[in-house]
Structure formats: structure tokens, C-alpha cells
Amino acid sequence: MNKKIIIYVLGWILNMEAVFMLPPCVVALIYKETNGIWFLAVASVCGGIGFLCTRKKPANMVFFAKEGFVSVALSWIVLSFFGALPFYFSKEIPVFEDAMFEVISGFTTTGASILPDVESLSKCMIFWRSFTHWIGGMGVLVFILSILPLAGGYNMYIMKAESPGPSVGKLVPRVKTTAKILYGIYLFMTALEVILLMIGGMSLFDSLTISFGTAGTGGFGIKNNSMAFYDSYYLQGIVTVFMILFGVNFNVYYLFLTRHPKDALFSEEARAYLGIIGVSILLITINIHRGFGSVFAAFHHAAFQVASIITTTGYSTVDFDFWPEFSKGILVVLMFIGACAGSTGGGIKVSRVVVLLKAVKKELDSLIHPRSVKVLKLEGKPVEHQVMRSINTFLGAYIVIFIFSVLIVSLDNFDFTTNFTAIAATFNNIGPGLAGAGPAKNFSLFSPLSKYVMMFDMLAGRLEIFPMLLLFAPSTWKKS
Template sequence: MNKKIIVYLLGWIMNMEAIFMLLPCVVAVIYRESSGIWFLAVMAVCGTTGLLLTRRKPDNMVFFAKEGFVSVALSWIVLSFFGSLPFYLSREIPRFEDAMFEVISGFTTTGASILTDVEGLSHCMLIWRSFTHWIGGMGVLVFILAILPLAGGYNMYLMKAESPGPSVGKLVPKVKSTAKILYGIYFFMTVVEVILLLVGGMPLFDSLATSFGTAGTGGFGIKNNSIAFYDSYYLQGVITVFMILFGINFNVYYLFLIHHPKDALRCEEARAYLGIIGVTVLFITLNIRGSFTSIFAAFHHAAFQVASIITTTGFSTVDFDKWPEFSKGLLVVLMFIGACAGSTGGGLKVSRVIILLKSVKKELFSLLHPRSVKIIKIESKPVEHQVIRSINTFLVAYLVIFVLSTVIVSLDNFDFTTNFTAVAATFNNIGPGLGAVGPTGNFSGFSAMSKWVMMFDMLAGRLEVFPMLLLFAPSTWKK
């Protein structure tokens, strides 16, 4: 293993985190908040350590899958540790495991919170909390790839480990150019949302924090009642649309960008994703019609919550835990499906679900016609056997971790709905669940052990399981 390149990349992670903390420092100055001093302190530590680790390039800049996956997993742990320190040192979140839970939830774009009074945080802490969503949404190592020249095509291993979905492809021949395009699209869409929210009368601070949460499909609100605070169909409608947009594979936007709209519209995953949203919104609207004054109000809130759950954003405009069981059941299903591969959303990913369903269809067909040869295709292109094998392995690992996590969390003696949806919400990077962790609840009641389990789940869910598991494999660290 090329340990020197791993240390070098960790140094760049610390440099980037120091730069990212400039935003809460500026906010602290604007609002004259003394807690901003803790960001300066952590910036100094991160920046100094990062410069020491990156002052000299390793002689061997070549790395492979093992180094790529380990680098990504360790980077997210380091990022979360230092990102939690301002919360803990300022005592705005007095328990270390709670500060870590909150920041890991932010960077992994989960949005699950231990805070009982969000509005009690200072402005600089609130903006950092929301900004972690934006940083983690596209991935900090993808950002580094856009600015840092690494060895040849080897840096593709970093993108594969950090980008959500069953497979990652390059938009253009160079990975560095791909990373720049992805972040360019990401930044542009975020700015557009900020402008549209400002047009609707939302204050600048609120617009930035909300857009960070929407872009990263994270869901940290800066109000105790989340987006319900903004009693405006326009503002909630804008957020609904952008949650859906950020849940679409960014390759689709690139195809529109290079004037290939027909190829973009042929994207099978995007069509299935939008179809699932449309059908679910229709069913839930009809099911909750009696709870609202008009069919439009029912449709509005159904669309918002469906978009929020399937994209794993986690914002809320109503307490959907009080909806009929049918509607809640549909939302739980969406928790597992998730958004598209190559988006900022979590969950299993629509592409995986499509391939798994086609695999089932193929097996049924083979039972009826044993001698036939049927190939699984996506958008008329055959799916490689390696991808199918990877999806099957992912599903097994996913189920094992999910079951074990649910069993451990159950030791806290909450009801099954709370335990099951708490794990589902953290592992799928959603945020709110049902029961005690519903849209009006939080995760503060869980024990420290359960919180550490769910922290692992959040990281494993965001990094597609394997990078985190490789940290515990003895063969990973052998020469």
C-alpha cells in the first residue's frame, strides 16, 4: 500500500477544511459572535497540519483501488472529526458524540439531528452546519480532483469511492475536467436556487443555508419547524423543484450542456426516478386529501415530502408522521429507493433498483426457457457482469449492516417503528424517520453506543458501504 499518498491526500483534506471554515468566520464577524473564535482555532490547526503533510509530494504518486478507497474513508472521518470541534469546544453542543453525530450527519447529507432547539445555535454554527451539506453533497475529494493534479487515470479510484451509484464514468477523457464540470453544474444550480429564494422574500442568510441543504440533499433546517416556518407555496415550491433536480444524475445535465438533449431524455434511470415521484405523489395526494383544505394543498405537501424523502433531503413542511399508514408506508419505501446514481441523493439508487428488478425478470425467464440467453440492458446497452455482481454484493452487505444496526439500536428500548426508521434514515442518509425520530422529533434520546452505530451507518451509506468496510479488513493493510 502506498501510505505516503494517503497521508498526502489527508493533508489536502485538512487544507480544504481550513478554507471551508472561512465562511462561518465571516458570518461570525457579520453577526458579532464570539463563538467564531473556535473556527479560527480549528482552522489554524487544520491549516498548519495540512501544510506540513502536503509540503512535499510523495515520490510515488501512483495509487490503485485499495489506496483510493482507504483515502476516501479516512478523509471523511478526518473531515468529520475536525468539523465537529467548533461545536464541541464552543459548548453549543456539549457532548462530543453529539457534535460528531451532527457533523457526520451534515457531511454525509443525512440531516438527522440531535438538537432539540436548532434556533438556539449561533449564526456561524448554523451556517457551518448547513454548509457541511454542500461540501459533502458532491464530495470533497471530487473538489480536490478538480484542482489537484494526480497521477494519470489513477485518480478515478477516488471518484469511484466517493461518488454515489453502482458505477462511475467520466464525462470527458480527463478525471480533473470531469470534476470541474460536476462542480460547475453544482455551483450554478445552487446560485440559481439562492436567487429564486431571495426573489420570494427569504432573507439572504436563510436562502444560503436552505440552498446548501437542498443542493447537498441534506435537510438541516435553521428553524425548529424546518421549511414549515416559511409559510409560502412559492418558497416551498422552489425547494421542491430543486430537491428533485439535485436528485437527478448530473450526467443528464452535462448532456444538455453539450447540446445532446435526446441522449439526456433517453436516460432510463432519470425517467424511472421522475415516474416514481409522479405516481407516489398522486397516490399520497388522494390518500391525504381529507387532511387539507383543498386538493391543491394536499398535492403541494405530498409533492414536497415525496421529493424530500426520495432525494433523501429530509426537509419537512408538515408532520407526515400523522399521515395515514398507506402514505407513511410509501414514504418508507422511498427511503430505500433513493435518488439517481451520480446525484447528491442517497438510498439504494434508482439504477440499482432497476438492475435488480431486471435481474429477477431474467431469472424468471431463464426458469421458463433454460437454454435461452438473456442480457440485462440499460438504455439499450448491456450491463457488465461485474456491475451486476457488485450490486448483488452491495445488497448483501447493505442488509447485513442494516439488520445488525437495528438490533444494536433496539437495546435502547424504543418502539420498532422508531428503531427501524432511525437506522433507515441514517443508513440511507435521509434524516427524519417515523415515531420518536419523526419530522418533529430528533435523535437525542438514543444512547452513545446507538449514536456511534448510526454514525458508522451514515458514513457507510454515503460512501456506498465498501470503503468503510475495507478499513476493517486485515488484508487492506498488508503490503
């Protein structure tokens, strides 16, 4: 284990967090809020520790899978710990585990909140809360890779550990250039949404914070009733479209940029993702249309909630906990499917679901035709045995963690729907669940133990499980 390179990476994380805390300071100055001093104080501490950790490069700058995965897991824990301090020191969230829960929910783009009254927060705290979504959406280490060549070709291990999906490839030969392309697309799409929301009459502050939540598919509302506050089909429609766009694999956008629209349009995962969205919207619209004034209104709200749940954003325009059981069932299924690999969304990922369904079909065919030889393909390319093994292992770990999490949370003695959907919402980085964890409720009712379980689940879900599990494996810390 190359511990020096891990400390070096953590130092850069703290340096970046110090920079990220400056915009809330500016917001505090604009709105004349004294709580902005806490961001400045924590930024100074982060910058000081970061400087000490990065002032001298380690002699050995090369690291492998183990260092990459451990660096990512520890980076997100360190990022969350210091990110929670302004909430805690300002007493706007006076309980530390609540402050940690809120900021982990922000960085992991989950959007589950313990706050019963979001609007009581100061503007700088609301901004920071939403900004954590944008920071965590693409991944802070991906951002660092775009500006800092850490370890030659080996920094692909960091991108693999932090990027969602069964496998991560480079768009171009250099990882640094790949990271720059990803963040360039991310920044452009965010800026475009901000402009379109402002055209619809939304203020700059609201446009920025809502766009941060959409881009990171996080969904922290800045109003107590989330997007229902903005009673405008235009504004809600813009957010619906961008939630869907940010749930698409960013490789598709890269293909459009490089003038390969045919390859982009025929992306198997993207087509499956859009197909699931379309069918879900149609079924829910049919199921709920009697509860709305018109079919269009039902379609509008169905589209918004389907986009919000499958992309794991978590915004809401209505309290869908009052919808018919069939519609709620569809939304729960979408919680598990999630968005595309290589997007900012969470969940199991569409690509994994497609591969698993193809594997089932292949197995059924082999039972009927034992001598036939069929190759499992995705995007026209054979799925390697290593990828298939990784998907199966991921699914096994996912099920085990999910079951144990539900059991531990059940100690709070809430109903099954609340417990089950609370874990589904946090583990899949969605935000709202159903019943006691529904869109009109919050997570403050859970015990500290349950909150720590859900904090772990949020981090594990965002980092694709294995980086977090490796922290607890004794072999990780043994000398090679």
C-alpha cells in the same frame, strides 16, 4: 499500501477544511458573534497539519483501488472529527459524540439532528451546519480532484469511492476536467436556487443555508419546524423542484450542456426516477386529501415530502408521522430506493433498483423459456457481469449492516418503528424517520452506543459501504 500518498491526500483534506471554515468566520463577524473564533482556531490547526503533510510530494504519486478507497474513508473521518470541534469547543453542542453525530450528519448529507432547539445556535454555527451539506453533497475529494492532479489516471479510484451509484465513468477523458464540470453544474444550480428564494422574499442568510441543504440533499433545517416556518407555496415549491433536480444523475445535465438533449431525455434511470416520484405523489395525494383544506394543498405537501424523502434531503413542511399508514408506507419504501446514481442523493439508488427488477424478470423468463438467451440492458447498453456482481454484493452487505444496526439500536428499548426507521433514515442519509425519530423529533434520545452505530451507518451509506468496510479488513493493511 502506499501510506505516503494517503497522508498526502489527508493533508489536502485538512487544507481544504481550513479554507471551508473561513465563511463561518465571516458570518460571525457580520453578526458580531464571538464563537467565530473557534472556527479560526480549528482552521489554523487544520492548515498547520495540512501544510506539514503536503509540503513535500511523495516520490511515488501513483495509487490504486486500495489506496483510493482507504483515502476516501479516512478523509471523511478526519473531515468530520475536525468539523465537530467548533461545535464542541464553543459548548453549543457540549457532548463530543453529539457534536460528531451532528457534523457527520451534515457532511454525509443525512440531516438527522440531536438538537431539540436549532434556533438557539449562533448564526455562524447554523451556517457551518448547513454548509457541511454543500461540502459533502458533491464530495470534498471530487472538489480536490478538480484543482489538484493527484495521481494521473489512477485518481479515478477516488472518484469511484466517493461518488454514489453502482459505477462511475468519466464524462471526459481527464478526471480533473470531469470533476470541474460536476462542480460547475453544482455551483450554478445552487446559485440559481439562492436567487429564486430571494425573489420570493427569503433573506440572503436563509436562502444560502436552505440552498446548501437542498443542493447537498441534506435537509438540516435552520428553523425548529423546518420548511413549515416558510408558510409560502412559492418558497416551498422552489425547494421541491430543486430537491428533485439535485436527485437526478448529473450526467443528464452534462448531456444537455453538450447539446445531446435526446440522450438526456431518454435516460432510463431518470425516467424511472421521475415515474416513481409521480406515482408516489398521486397515491399520497389521494390518501391524505381529506386532511387538508383542498386537493391542491394535499398535492403540494405530498410533492414536497416525496421529493424530500426519495432524494434523501429530509426537509419537511408538515409532520408526516400523522399521515395515514399507507402514505407513511410509501415514504418508507422511498427511503430505501433513494435518488439517481451520480446525484447528491443517498439510498440504494434507482439504477440499482431498475437493474435488480430487470434481473428478476430475466430469471423468470429463463424459467419459462430455458433455451432463450437474453441480455440484461440499462440505458440501452448491456450490464456487465462485474456491475451485476457489484450490485449483488452491495445489496448483501447493505442487508447485513442494516440488520445488525437495528439489533444494536434495539438495546435502547424503543419501539420497532423508531429503531427501524432511525437506521433507515441514517443509513440511507435521509434525516427524519417515524415515531420517536420522526420529523418533529430528534435523535438525542438514543444512547451513545446507538449514536456511534448511526454515525458509522451515515458514513457507510454516503460512501457506498465498501470504503468503510475496507478499513476493518486485515488484508487492507497487509504489505503487498
